[in-house]
Amino acid sequence: MDELRKIIHIDMDAFYASVEQRDCAGYRGQPLVVGGAPDSRGVVATCSYEARVFGIHSAMPSAHAHRLCPDAIFVRPRFDAYRAVSRQIQAIFRRYTDRVEPLSLDEAYLDVTSSTQHHGSATLLAREIKQQIFKETALAGSAGVSYNKFLAKLASDLDKPDGLTVIRPEQGPAFVSALPIGRFYGVGKATEKRMHEAGINSGADLRARTLIELQRLFGKAAEYYYNAARGIDHRPVESERPRKSIGAENTFQTDLDDVSVMRENITTLTEDVCASLSSKRLRARTLTLKVKYRDFELVTRSQSLAYPVSHAKDLIPVLDALLQRTDAAQRAVRLLGVTASNLVPSDQLARGYQLDLFRDSVEPE
Amino acid sequence: MKLQLRRDTLLKPLQQVIGVVERRQTLPILGHVLLRAEPNKLVLTATDLEVELVANAALDAQPADGVSKPEIVHETGVTTLPARKLLDIVRSLDESSEVSLQQRESQMVLRSGKARFSLTPLAAEDFPSLEEEIEFASEFAISQHVLKRLLESTHFAMAQQDVRYYLNGLYIETAGRKIDAVATDGHRLAKCELKDLGQETARSQVIVPRKGVQELLRLLDDSESEVLFQLGTNHVRVSGSGFRFTSRLIDGRFPDYKRVIPARIGHTVTVDRLLLREALSRTAILSNEKYRGVRIRLAPGRLEMLAHNPENEEAEEHLEIEYEGDPIEIGFNVTYLLDALAAISGDVAELQLIDANSSCLLTDAGDDSCQYVIMPMRL
Numbered sequence: 001m002d003e004l005r006k007i008i009h010i011d012m013d014a015f016y017a018s019v020e021q022r023d024c025a026g027y028r029g030q031p032l033v034v035g036g037a038p039d040s041r042g043v044v045a046t047c048s049y050e051a052r053v054f055g056i057h058s059a060m061p062s063a064h065a066h067r068l069c070p071d072a073i074f075v076r077p078r079f080d081a082y083r084a085v086s087r088q089i090q091a092i093f094r095r096y097t098d099r100v101e102p103l104s105l106d107e108a109y110l111d112v113t114s115s116t117q118h119h120g121s122a123t124l125l126a127r128e129i130k131q132q133i134f135k136e137t138a139l140a141g142s143a144g145v146s147y148n149k150f151l152a153k154l155a156s157d158l159d160k161p162d163g164l165t166v167i168r169p170e171q172g173p174a175f176v177s178a179l180p181i182g183r184f185y186g187v188g189k190a191t192e193k194r195m196h197e198a199g200i201n202s203g204a205d206l207r208a209r210t211l212i213e214l215q216r217l218f219g220k221a222a223e224y225y226y227n228a229a230r231g232i233d234h235r236p237v238e239s240e241r242p243r244k245s246i247g248a249e250n251t252f253q254t255d256l257d258d259v260s261v262m263r264e265n266i267t268t269l270t271e272d273v274c275a276s277l278s279s280k281r282l283r284a285r286t287l288t289l290k291v292k293y294r295d296f297e298l299v300t301r302s303q304s305l306a307y308p309v310s311h312a313k314d315l316i317p318v319l320d321a322l323l324q325r326t327d328a329a330q331r332a333v334r335l336l337g338v339t340a341s342n343l344v345p346s347d348q349l350a351r352g353y354q355l356d357l358f359r360d361s362v363e364p365e
Numbered sequence: 366m367k368l369q370l371r372r373d374t375l376l377k378p379l380q381q382v383i384g385v386v387e388r389r390q391t392l393p394i395l396g397h398v399l400l401r402a403e404p405n406k407l408v409l410t411a412t413d414l415e416v417e418l419v420a421n422a423a424l425d426a427q428p429a430d431g432v433s434k435p436e437i438v439h440e441t442g443v444t445t446l447p448a449r450k451l452l453d454i455v456r457s458l459d460e461s462s463e464v465s466l467q468q469r470e471s472q473m474v475l476r477s478g479k480a481r482f483s484l485t486p487l488a489a490e491d492f493p494s495l496e497e498e499i500e501f502a503s504e505f506a507i508s509q510h511v512l513k514r515l516l517e518s519t520h521f522a523m524a525q526q527d528v529r530y531y532l533n534g535l536y537i538e539t540a541g542r543k544i545d546a547v548a549t550d551g552h553r554l555a556k557c558e559l560k561d562l563g564q565e566t567a568r569s570q571v572i573v574p575r576k577g578v579q580e581l582l583r584l585l586d587d588s589e590s591e592v593l594f595q596l597g598t599n600h601v602r603v604s605g606s607g608f609r610f611t612s613r614l615i616d617g618r619f620p621d622y623k624r625v626i627p628a629r630i631g632h633t634v635t636v637d638r639l640l641l642r643e644a645l646s647r648t649a650i651l652s653n654e655k656y657r658g659v660r661i662r663l664a665p666g667r668l669e670m671l672a673h674n675p676e677n678e679e680a681e682e683h684l685e686i687e688y689e690g691d692p693i694e695i696g697f698n699v700t701y702l703l704d705a706l707a708a709i710s711g712d713v714a715e716l717q718l719i720d721a722n723s724s725c726l727l728t729d730a731g732d733d734s735c736q737y738v739i740m741p742m743r744l
Contacts, residue, residue, distance in 0.1 A: 305528060307551075318528050352656030354698060355740040356551040357625040357724065358529075 004169060006122035007237060008110040009152035010129065012089070012141040013161035015106035016046035016077055019085055022138050031056070031072040038066030038074055045077055049161060082106075085137055092132050096125060101237045106141075109149055111237035123166050130164065147172065150185050150233035172231030177204040184228055186221065194218075203229055246282070247290075248272040249337030255294045257332040259323070266319050267312070269338040274312045277340060283308030284340030287315060289322040292335035301325045307354070308344045315340070366442025368402050369465040370424055372458045372477065374436060375407070378420030379452050381608055382411035384580050385418050386448040392493075397445035399492045400466075402438045410492070411448060416577045417495045418584070419609040434463055443489040444473055451475075454482055495611055501595035501602065503539060503567035509592055509605065511559065513585040515546045516578060518557040518708045518735050523575050524550035531617030534572040539596065541565060547622050549738075553701040554622060555708065557735040569596045572619055577601070577612030584608050626738055627726050631719035632690045635730050636668060638714040642706040644682045648672045649699040651680040658744045659699040663718060664692045672699070695721045696744030702727070705737035 012018065016034040021027045031051035035058075036042010044060045054069035065072060086105040093100045099111035110129075118124035126143040133141055142163040144155025151172055155165040167175055181200055182192040198217055200206050206214075206229035214222035227233060248269045256262050266289070277284060287309075288302040301322040309315055319338060382398060390396045390413075399410040407422040424436035454475060458464065464477045475482040516535070524532035527550060536547040544559040544566075573581075581603060585592075592605040603610045645659060652659050652672035662669040669683040695718055705727045706714060713730040727737040 304526065309528070314528060352653060352658055353743040354552050354656075355722065355724075355742065357549060357554060357738065357740050358551055358620050 005111060005113045005147050006115075006120075007146055007149055007152040008112055008122060008126045008129070009144040009146075009149070009156040010089075010093070010108055010110065010126075010133075010141050011144075011153075011156045011160075012106035012133075012139060014046055014048055014052075015085075015139075016082055017048040017051075018139050019081055020075055020078075021048060023081065027073060027075075031069050033062065033065050033072050033074045034077050035074070036062040037076075038062045047072075085139065088137055089133055089141075092129060092136065095132075096129060099237045099239045101239055109152065109237045111239075123164070126164055130162075148231075148233035149235050149237065150228055151175070151231060153185060154179070154183065176229060176231045177202065177207060179203040181206060184225070185233075186224060186228075191218070245339050245341035245343070246273055246276045246280070246284070247288075247337060247339035248276075249290060249335060251292075251335045252333075255332040255334045256336075259329050262323065262328055262333060262336060263320060265336050266323065266338060267316055269336060270312050270315050270319060273338050273340050274310060274315065277310045277343075281346045282340075282343045283310040283346055284315075285309075285342035285344060286340070287318050287322070288337075288339040288341065289319050289326070290335070290337030290339065291323075291326045291328055291333055293327065294332040294334055296334070298335075299326055304342065307356075308342075310346065366400075366402050366444055366473075367440040367465075367467045368407060368424075368436075368438040369434065369463060370407065370422065370436040371433065372455060372460065372462045372464050374422045374424065375464055376452075376455050378407070378409045378422045378607070379448075379455060381420040381584055382409050382418040383448060383452050384583055385411045385413050385416050385576070387413050388449075394445065394487050394491055394493065396447055396449070397487055397492065398448040398451060399443065399445050399489060401443045402441050402466075404438055404441060407438070410494070412493060412495070413576070414493060415574060415613050416580055417611045418580060419611075421607045423607065440468075442468065444468065444486040445489050445492050446473055446484050446486055450484065495600065495613070499597055499600045499602065499611070501597040501600070503569045504593060504595040505539070505562055505564055505566040506591045507562065507594050508589050509585045510587045510589065512592065512594070512603075513582065513587065515544065515557055515559055516582050516585070519546045519548045519555040520578050520582065521704045521708070522548040522550060522553050522555035522737075523578065525575065527551070529620075531572055531615055531619055534574040534615045535578045536570070536572050536619040536622070537596075537601075538570045539566045540568045547619070549620070549622060552698065552740050553705070554625060554738040555705070555735070556622065556626065556738075560734065570619070571596055571601055572615035572617060573601050573612055574615050577610070581610050581612075584610055625724065626736055627717065627719065627724055631717050631723070632663060632688065632693065633715060633717045634663065634668060634686050634688050635713050635715050636684055636686055638706055638709065638712055638729075640684055641668075641714060642703060644670055644684060645699055645702055645706070648680045648682055649703070651678045652699055656742065656744075657698045657700050658696050658742050659702070660694060660696050660744055661718070662692065662694045663688055663690070665689055668716075693718050693720060695725065696742045697725070697739060698742050701739045705739065708737065709735060 017032050020032060020034060032048040033044050033051055035045035042062045044058050044062055044065050046058055047056045051072050056065040056068055082105050093108060093110055097110050097112050097115055101109040112122050112125055122145045126145050130141055130143055140162040142156045142160045144152045144165050146152040146155050146167040147169050151167045155167045158165040180202055181187055181195045211226045214226050285308045286302060286304045288300050290300050292298045303318050303322055401408040405424055410419045426435045426437060458477050462477050467474050472483045473486050520535060523535055527533055532550055538545040542562045542565060544562060547556045592603050595602040599614055601612050601614060648659055648670040651674050653674050660671040667683045668686045671681045673679040709729040711729040711731045715728045715730040717726040721741055725739045
């Protein structure tokens with residue numbers, strides 16, 4: 001049995017619009033639309049709660065919003081300002097837990113399972129985080145607290161703005177049963193339509209289906225829906241989305257036809273890649289060389305290694321061998337690229353790090 | 366080309382050469398086997414451009430049982446046939462059946478009983494061969510089982526696709542009457558020596574690529590019959606009755622392995638080899654599946670083995686041994702210990718440990734011809 005987790009989902013209320021209203025007294029209490037101009041083809045990014053009263057919502061064409069509320073104030077988004085606030089909020093989250101997964105500038109999951117503040121009460125923690133955000137940014141957010149990401153996100157949306165909702169483990173299944181199917185995470189317009197066609201309109205309808213029936217309808221996603229209908233969601237809060245690969249490439253002003261010049265370029269690219277690897281404390285198990293010939297034909301050659309590497313001196317011989325597996329000696333080359341993938345954090349290597357007979361000097365960083 | 370022979374006569378050489386035929390080839394002809402029908406034999410050749418295997422089917426023109434049909438080459442000739450298809454066909458025929466092979470215009474027709482297969486050959490002159498004349502600087506005769514044992518005791522430690530390409534093979538050094546075989550992937554090293562070959566041979570040092578070693582192992586049996594082992598600058602060749610193995614060598618310098626074999630310092634303990642092997646296999650079940658780490662702890666009177674995994678499961682076991690020194694604790698990839706314990710054959714294994722950062726030396730207490738060096742793992 002998995003340990004019961006404590007997940008908080010924080011979602012800032014009408015984020016862009018609230019920042020604008022905070023920074024400009026004239027916007028306060030007014031229907032405010034952040035996004036495209038009403039006479040443009042732009043859309044609404046966010047609108048203030050005063051504007052929502054008129055039926056305006058995000059993603060709506062600005063022209064339509066203007067028709068709904070001719071008095072609304074339209075402003076262009078100031079992303080720099082939003083990013084600055086976002087950094088402040090993220091810093092607050094990290095005072096409470098390392099396990100923060102930002103979803104966007106104004107939204108994040110926090111796994112506070114191992115937090116000890118407030119005797120481990122996630123509800124009290126969520127309240128304190130909300131208060132702290134308000135104190136430091138003068139902005140309100142809503143929090144959802146539950147035992148997985150799916151329910152925490154639903155909860156944060158239940159009592160907006162400035163809400164705090166808790167879905168306890170024993171409430172989870174009943175809560176999910178009553179939920180319209182379109183509210184499930186991962187159910188967009190298209191899936192919602194297919195669910196309705198299959199007679200699935202609520203969480204309870206979904207729960208009545210067997211895994212096999214769902215697999216027939218939705219293939220690979222079936223297991224997720226099957227669990228979701230039972231209030232189960234195993235997705236972890238991923239504080240750092242693992243980088244899949246790190247690469248560098250160069251298109252030359254004039255095509256290269258000298259292999260030794262290509263090798264020099266590969267060395268330079270490799271050094272760039274290695275600098276990124278070491279700054280991110282990663283090592284790579286797979287190396288890929290990308291070669292685009294004069295006629296734009298693109299080929300890649302890859303090699304997986306027995307152990308992860310991060311030093312240029314370990315990468316270059318492999319890439320040289322990969323270059324020999326291309327037609328670079330016969331055909332002019334317009335682009336070269338080096339990619340390191342299958343990445344392993346260096347600090348994971350400390351554990352399970354296998355010492356080497358001949359290269360003891362390569363110690364875990 | 367036209368011949369008839371028993372199914373088993375054709376199957377054996379096919380199975381001997383098939384291992385070298387890559388499942389996915391860059392050149393279609395590398396998926397083919399070359400068949401050369403000579404007056405009294407059929408010679409099969411397969412290659413991947415690095416390793417070449419030649420196997421003979423000796424035809425029995427006058428079967429002693431007086432019942433079987435004679436095996437005869439009616440018309441000599443040479444052709445190539447898709448290797449795996451040919452093997453699959455021959456293997457699926459009845460054990461005692463007879464096979465005929467005959468050229469029919471552009472096709473080769475194989476018949477057996479009521480079955481008929483028409484296969485498409487490729488031009489035999491396009492079949493790649495390693496250089497015609499290979500010069501060998503040294504050679505010696507060695508019985509198959511001795512050579513097989515030398516390879517079996519070391520080959521598992523070869524690296525696989527290592528950047529240090531010279532580790533992706535088996536190092537063989539001959540000097541006087543002695544042969545050393547060494548394999549290492551950097552994490553562990555296996556070294557076995559054959560102290561007296563019974564003959565003098567020229568000094569040479571070569572690295573046989575991994576694939577070649579594996580194919581050679583498949584060809585050798587446990588018999589006393591001798592094979593001729595030849596070493597050249599770029600090639601190694603082993604010829605026995607009915608087969609000839611040739612491989613290119615890895616052009617590189619093998620590391621100074623003698624430097625990493627620990628001198629006999631540190632703490633040496635002796636343990637029952639099978640008891641240790643079984644206990645380690647059990648403990649390993651709950652080790653981290655990725656790292657396979659097992660902690661070995663020497664304490665007075667005991668050798669303890671401990672493993673745990675991310676699921677918080679644990680295994681521990683101990684053996685009683687004679688040991689009075691300070692406690693030592695070292696982590697190892699258990700696979701390396703098990704490989705070495707499987708390679709030695711005596712009842713008692715000797716284990717020499719120094720500290721958590723130094724290599725361990727594992728040997729057969731009654732036979733010092735093979736040495737296994739294993740680097741620790743941080744746990």
